[in-house]
Amino acid sequence: MSGIARASALAPFRIRNYRFQWPADLLTSWAFEMETLILGWYVLVETGSVLLLTVFASLNYVGTLVAPLFGVVGDRIGHRDLLALMRATYAVLAATLMTLALTGRLTPAWVMVIVSIMGLVRPSDLGVRGALVANIMPHDLLLGAISVSRTTMDTARIAGALSGAGLFAALGIGPAYVAIVVLYLVASLLTLCVVAPAKPHPADEFADGPLYRSPLRDLKEGLAYVWTTPRMRAAMWIAFLANLTAYPMSNGLLPYIVREIYGAQQTALGYLSASFAIGSLIGSMVLSLAGGIRVARLMIGAAVAWYAMLLVFAEIQTVPAAMACLMLAGFSQSLTMISIAVILMRSASEHFRGRVMGVRMMVIYGLPLGLLAAGSLIDLIGFAATGTLYAASGLALLLIIVLHWRADLWHVHAPANAR
Template identity: 25%
Template sequence: MAFGDMVRRLAVDTRPLAIPDFRRLWAGQGVSFIGFQLTAVAVSAQIYDITSSSFWVGMLGPANLIPLIVFGLWGGAVADAVDRRRLLLTGSVITWAATLALLAQAALGTANVGLLLATTAVHATGFAITGPTRAAIIPRLVPAEMVPAANTLNYLAGGLGSVVGPLAAGVVLAQGGLAAAYLADAVLFTAGFYAALRLPRLAPLGEVTRPGLRSVLDGLRYISGHPIVMMSFVVDIIAMAFALPRALFPQVVAERFGDSPIAFGWLSASMAIGSVVGGLMSGWVGRIRRQGLALTFVIAAWGLSVAASGLVGALWAMVALLAFGGAADLVSSVWRQTILQTHAPDEMRGRMQGVFMVVVAGGPRLGDLRAGATATWFGATGAWVGGGIACALAVLVVGLAVPSFRGYRAGTREV
């Protein structure tokens, strides 16, 4: 195979960008996500400035997680019953209003932690509505064979935002302060709002169920009755709850690298760097048909790369191995998202994306809890390495034990 042909096969598949509605949605989401990261960093800095307490900064966790769980499930149910364009605009207005409220508090010099946490919860509510709605829209904008490529492009934009946003936040906070960071988010958010505004009407297809508790329960029953969908959530929880080493970064930096801020920064950015590089070399991802089996093995690779990174001593080796894990995590995210978007019928896609958001939000929190707890018993290295090995073993046992998931081929549906 010629080098040029190999590059074309590995390079990210950009065909979905030829579709104007998707292109606008993708670009708008990418730009606005940088602003989202700016606000996330600024709120943490503002609360610490007010309280000098990591406890109150930590309270941002439940302030974000509770709305994501409640309104992620509810928003997904609503997305299956109404025009998804209108719902995306509604959630966007909520998020935008919360950002403007944070801007006003910073400009007025308000020093009320409770008000900041409440505004953050409103901000998370808007995100919880727009997240599953936007994901449920994608299969309506691109052909089924392009859904993996569209998801890869979305995760690539998210990875870039996770690198650029925090770096930009440091510069903006240093030069302009909190109000400048929130103002930048509000301005950048206009790109996402414009993209939503330009979408066509997206009325629900198939049977429409009135949104509410019954609709949410119907979605959960659908998951329990369809092993392939259920397993897409189970393997994600295994990946994050067992192997994510994020909570161990401060201790490892203190023990191995003399509390170096540079080392901490590299470790914190390593997985996002890997996801960006993996996204740029993802042309092969959409050509994999045995997605259940491939998903099992790529999550095992994620766990083993995390374990290996905990055993090496050099910072560059740790970053490189974690970056490889970040690339593996991006690939697994694309396949999990694609299974949900193409395997479930359109009338269930919003609810599936709502549950997906809950799992994506909750899994890393479980991972932080697991890492912190096991570190008290086995030390940081034991918790780091043991978690990665446990992830690899658990996902292989569970993933290979379910025949329908093991044999699943892209584009097929359970009956």
Template identity: 25%
Template sequence: MSSSTSTRTLPRALRPFGSGQYRLLAAGLMLALFSDGVWTITLVWQVIGLGGGPGQVSLATGLAAVGMVVSTLAGGVLADRVSQRSIIIGLEVVKMAVFAAVAICAITGVLSMPILAVAAMLGGVTTGMYYPAYSALLPGIVAADQLQAANGIEGILRPVLFQAAGPMIAGAVIAVTAPAQAALVAAVASVGAALCYLAMRPVPLRRDPDTLRGPAIRSIITDLAEGFGYMWRTPWLWSTLFFATILVLATMGPIEVLIPFALRERVHGGAGDHSLVLAAFGAGAAIGSFVFASIRMPRRYLTLMFGLWGWSSIPLVLMGVAGHTWVFIVAGFVMGLLFDGPMVLWGTLLQRRVPPALLGRVASLDFFVSVVLMPVSMALAAPVADVIGLTTTFVVCGLVPVPFAAAFYLAARLWRDETAHPLRDTENQPAIAVVHDEMSASAYSWRADR
């Protein structure tokens, strides 16, 4: 039986695993997400182990966020200029070195807050640069009709490994030993991820080499300008990114900051109830990703995406008026389902309609928008709630994104765009064969990565 025939016999959500290249990429992704999940908890408890309080923990996690934000646009430029496979290998090597250094310093008794601050910043930088490289690499690994399934697999793995398994293992290791040993676990997982990526065959860089010539600084600035220019010329792109900024600003603060206080005030809940709500959000995200990984690209993909995202904040209204813990849990599940499910369509949309030579930069803009206002939202949530009250804050934040979703959908005329650019599945055709909005993929030559 040929590999293509055996792939078609797999369920749609699992078809990418018919490719050996993707199996290695997915294994590396799993280990990378697990490593990041372990490090997230390890960093907090290592700060506490050094005698740090909430201020020091906030500083460390804030530095990680800053590193992520400031590196993502540069990561997009790099992903369009250098082998994406080489980038993700290098990032895992850096993570391994950082995590191992923290562990060794802790074991030998020389670890200090400045060292942890640098480690936190470097960890954030690797996260910010990973997403553009991974997003630009994936279309060179799987066929166009399997991109949606591959993005769904990532959507399933992220909450399971990064938000659940990694922190759980880290907590268990720290409880038995110390944060230093958990940092070693993260370092070993990063080594495993790098080895998986090394085992992959070289993947061509989909860009005309002539565009990479000239003075380096001027060329990089031109690359950034070209990415922003493409966004402004592309209605489906700017409308989605602008709406995403509003959605993130309205929802992340209540989710990350206010839910524990709402639980305590309304149902006398504690940390256990909070963990159940977060687990329900993660479960909804995983199930939503699996559902969208299992279906064909909808004909009205932009309408469906905006429709679900437009309503994804409504569960916050339920949390604002909830009088029982189960209402918070159900609202968290629905929110995860509506928020992360369409992310599968969005990732596939980027990879199938953005020109290959621009994909890294556009993916970095997407990631930048997703994270840049997150700390702002979290910083504003508590002061706003103090002024207008918890219930009003949840209700307002749940309702505000809805009219904006409709406004951007209408302003960009997305119902016309999706009919003019259907994303029909074409069995076993490489993702780069899709003709893109602003320029044809045939304008870009392939060159093997070194």
């Protein structure tokens, strides 16, 4: 049995392109996590404001509203080329921050400006890499490939968080950013090693060619395609809800929780971030080995468990207990997000995948909205009450979504539950 499991987990690596894309995604995710932790702590220490911390965290996602346009571009020029260009952009912006830090000219204002620019591009990275995985993998390996691909983000939150916190504490922000720039550059080169298709997939069989079509028309078709497919629309609503009410607790607010609630330093921030990631990594690995799963039902059950863990987390007052709770929350989060991605990629036809994942990235806009609202609520009613409100309202809205689309999500014979 163990031999079968190992073969199943490693099966995606039989595909040459995947052997290059996976490490490229891994290094990019490591750099993302290091930047988020280092800059979040820097902004909080320099300004002392939880509201400015949530503003900073929100700026990382300003590009979610234009994410569908990245999907259109990916469908036109190829997802490999677009992904390599995006990662080269990250390297340039990180090098700018590195230079400012090493010359002593870095300020919170400069951080906000550069993060705003990066935030226009970065939210689309996950969607474009997902579309590329779907294009290079056979259908029977898609669930395993997406699960293994998800481990790049999970290991990043472990290694990236711990190494980022360690480098920042030991050497300062400038030397830490040297490592981040190197990670982005190597990731860009590995992405270029993926063999792209000879030409992008045609937008539809009646067009003279995708480059002669209106990008706005492509975008409208992608939005309509998602809206008229019930299981895809339901998955999108659940993804939006998770970003609005669940992710703020384990993403942008962690520096505030560590410093103000637990009275700890950046090493504790690394431990908490890594704990969530360890749980997420375990979830990804478990799902990569599993077979015959009714994916929509798994998505629902995992989302309920995620919110239950957040209800507990909102009341915890010590770092060790918070680490255990975040590990369980990360496990449930991983199962939820992988299930959503599988439902979308299995439902989307090949030439719509970029646009579908672009719409998927657009719903991440719920995260900056949730962060900004949380920053104001914490000042008014405190963290515990805000966390409880977010988790309880998210759970209630999740049940409403499931009841409304129960025929598409819960019934055994629904396409979303096909094994």
